[in-house]
Amino acid sequence: MRQNILFDKYSFNFYLCMSMRNDQILLLHSPKIVNDLKFSSPSVYENFKSPRDIMSSIDGKSLNLDVDLKLDKKNKNLLKQDDKLKLKKKKVNNIDLDQQEDTFKKKNKNKIIFKSKDNLVNISKISLKSSKHKKKQKLNQSQIRKIEIQNLDVNNINKFIVINQPLSIEQLSFKLQIPAAEIITSLFLKGISVTVNQLVDVSIATQIAQQYDFVVNNKNDNNIDYQDKFKTITSSTSINRAPVITILGHVDHGKTSLLDTIRNTNSVIKERGGITQSIGAYEVNWLYNQAYTKLVFLDTPGHEAFSNMRLRCSQVADLIILIVAADDGLKPQTIESIEYILSMKLPCIVAINKIDKSDINIMRVKEQLAQYNLVSEDWGGNISCVDISALKKINIDKLLTTVCSVVESLNLKADPMELAQGSILEAYLDKKKGVVANVIIRNGSLNIGDVIISGNVYGRVKRMKDSCGNILIKAGPSSILEVLGFHSMPQGGLNFEVVENEKQAKRLIAETKIVNDSNLLDFKLKSYNYKKNIKSLNLIIRADTQGTIDAIINAFMQISQNKVQLNVLTSNSGSISDTDINLASNSRALIIAFNINISTNILSKAEKANVSLCQFSIIYDLLDYIQNYMLNSIDPEYSKVLIGKAIVQTVFYIQKGAIAGCLVQSGKLKKDASINIYRNNQLIHESIIVSLKRIKDDVNEVTANNECGVRCQDDYLWQSQDIIEAYELCEKSKIL
Known part of the structure; x- marks a missing residue:
């Protein structure tokens, strides 16, 4: 719509200087300095509103202006300018008329025109450089305010x-x-x-x-509920899976003997030292309700050093069998196992073993269990207690029937059509096979060629063997496998899963932050009981599995290190290398080889380098050896034992020095004995008897009520009435 506008001296087409860019407002294309504004039509004048009234009537959020304030002299460039405006989208938000006025700039950038309510006022020339400087100052001030606010926030943060x-x-x-x-x-x-x-x-x-x-x-907010670690399976392809049953208990309470009885084998004879030092996994089929039920058993070490292995097996268990010896009751590792059961809320069956012995007290065992909230069913509780004898095979069938009934109530499901998920029980480095991982599948199926990931380690499955040594192509839920294919050593106790491809595995690894427990254990030992100016024993540990290394270091941490500090330089699973020999030679370290074979080449190199290399297969022997080695490195300590007392009666001076003529009052004086010399009841000197004479003869000792001549080591100037107390140094028994 065109309107003819009359000025004081000029009349021109208002259409040339105004453009409709919004339904609600007109903007100037070629602004002019206006002193007085009149409309040719009175009706238009009556409907005219000031710019401030127009702007205040517009909702700032609904206003969307696309304006380029750069102006051209010629009107023929307006079309080109409009095209540019369509490409440039600059949003103008937060219009506040009380704080900021809209400004229009001329192309020569010499003057700034402000729109007022009644008319347009010409303001004197202002340099745009100064306005830019003001903007920079405003930005700097705002930044300073932000920094001050941040500093205030930091200072006000609760620490x-x-x-x-x-x-x-x-x-x-x-x-x-x-x-x-x-x-x-x-x-x-x-x-x-x-x-x-x-x-x-x-x-x-x-x-x-x-x-x-x-x-x-220090509270861990990310508490893991191991029962819910794997999702409940409700798919149409789900099947009943075999339960994973972990046997826990104190050392020598009969865990392995029970499994031998169940499997009709004799593993105890094969075990070194008669104790379990690694995780054993076995599969058993038991006839229950006229159908065979598959049961998967995990045998755990009972020695206190293997707490990580017991925890690992508890985390993957569906059911716990707690073995308690009827003649021994609850012991430290039994109590530790009870804590695992209660904290993880695991179903439990208590097997009271060794009931064939004469000196048993089953009631005492049940009372001890009740103190830890494990109350037997015959006492009104919910814990099944079965009295057994693993050695005499008494009530073994009753125990397995109880196990099957509890498992039936758990209703364990798995979907073999899904990708495999499970846990790493143990991992080690085999010289011929490479990295070997013992795993248990909780859900899904594992196939040869699958990409498997655990923590920050992945690989492609190359070979699988079950607990019986059979080579498999595919393994289903509740299978315990020996898997080859990891690129590096996975951490025992972590979960694993199968992914679609290596690209996905690398992406998951990049998002995963896993703390290496083995490095942490090394550091714990280095920082344990740290003291200055004490002797140290450097160790290089090589063992068959990472779990064994953890057990060894945990056992070392229980040894007192107030006098000798243990420093683990390196600890890895696998065989001893030339690098270990060189490191031991340079650092005077002791190399410990546990449950691994040492080649004759390495033995000869260690002998030439004068390096101590010790091989062990039983953890008791290793701990005894280390403790004796530490004791031998401690300097001997002596205690003074009073053996006699004498008084100086006179002093003789000879060419060799002063001689004290003494009377032995009690006990005896001995040559080479330590003496304290007192004068006026004050200790004034300590020395050693170097010469002892009785009349004119040299003697080794002089008894009470006899006179003798005494010469001490540093030719002390005796005085009459000095008191001599003689001591014998007795070596103290060494303790750590």
Whole structure:
């Protein structure tokens, strides 16, 4: 719509200088300085509104302007300018008329025109450079305000921090907002040498945080419910799966003997030292309700050092059989097992073993169990207790029937059509096979060629063997397998899963942060009971599996290190290499080989390099050897035993020195005995008797009520009435 607008001196087409860019507002294309504005039509004048009234009537959110304020002299460029405006989309938000006025700039950028309510006022020339400078100042001021607000927020933050897992020095530095170099220096002054990428355990990280007045919470919010770790299977292709039954109990309470009885084998004779030192997995078919039921058993070590293995087996179990010896009752590892059962809410059956012995007390065992909230069914509780004898095969069928009835109530399901999921029981490095992982499948099926991932390690399955040694192409749920194909050693206790391809495996690894427990155990031992100026024993550990290494280091941590510090330089599964020999030679370390074979070549190299290399197959022997080695390195300590007392009656001076003429009052004086010399009831000198004479003869000792001549080591100037107390040094028994 065209309107003719009359000015004081000029009359022109208003259409040339205004363009309809929005349904609600007109914007100037070629703004002119206007002193007075009149319309040719009175009706138009009456309907005219000031720019401020128009802008205030528009909703700022609904207003969308696409305007380019760069102007051309010629009107023929307007079309080109409109095309450019369509490409450039600059959103104008938060229009506030009370704080900011819309400005239109001329092309020469010399003047700024403000729109007022009644007329357009010409403002004096203002340099745009100064306006830019003001904008920069405003931006700088806003940035400064933001920084101040952030600083206030940091200062006002409650210094609460959660440390519930091991951290590297770099991660701890980021968490505390403290330079890593400062943390490293602080630990170094305490005798702990670390690097920026080295892990520290929760206790040490907590101590560091508390130094800087942080309140530390060590509770783990990510508690895992191992029963719900794998989703409940409800698909149409689901089948009943075999239960995984873990046998727990104290050492020598009959866990392996029970499994031997069930399997009609004799594994105890084959075990070194008669104790279990690794996880054993077995499959048994038992006739229940006229049908064979498959049962998968896990045998665990009972020695206190193998707590990680017991925890690992508890985490994958559907049912626990707790073995308690009727003649021994509850022991430390039995109580540890009960804690696993209660914390993980696992169904449990108690087998009271060795009832064939004469000195048993079953009632005492049940009373002890009741103290830990395991109340027998015949006492009104919900725990099935079965009295058995693994050696005499008494009530074994009753135990297995009870197991089957409990398993039936659990209603365990799995879907063999899905990709395999499960857990890593153990992993080790075989010289011929490479990385070997013992796994258990909880759901799905595992096939040759599947891409398998666990933590930050993946691989492609090349070979599978079951617990009986059969080579398989495909394995279903509740299968215990020996799997070859991992590129590097997986961490025992972690879950595994099968993925579609290697690309997906690498992506999952990049998103996964797994703490290597073995490195952490090494660091724990290095920082355990750290003290300055004490002797140290450097160790290089090689064992058959990573679980065995964990057990050995845990056992070493139980040894007192107040006088000799144990330092584990390296600990890996696999055979001893030339690098280990060179490291041991340079660091004077002791190489420990546990349950591995040593080649004659390595033995000869160790002998030439004068390196101590010790081979063990029983953990008791290893611990005894290390403790004796530590004791032998301790300097002997002596205690003084009073053997006699004498008084100086006179002093003789000879060419060799002063001689004290003494009377032995009690006990005896002996040559080479230590003596304390007192004068006026004050100790004034300590020395050693180097010469002892009776009349004119040299003697080794002089008894009470006899006179003798005494000369001490440093020719002390005796005085009459000095008191001599003689002591004999007795070597103390060495303790760590």
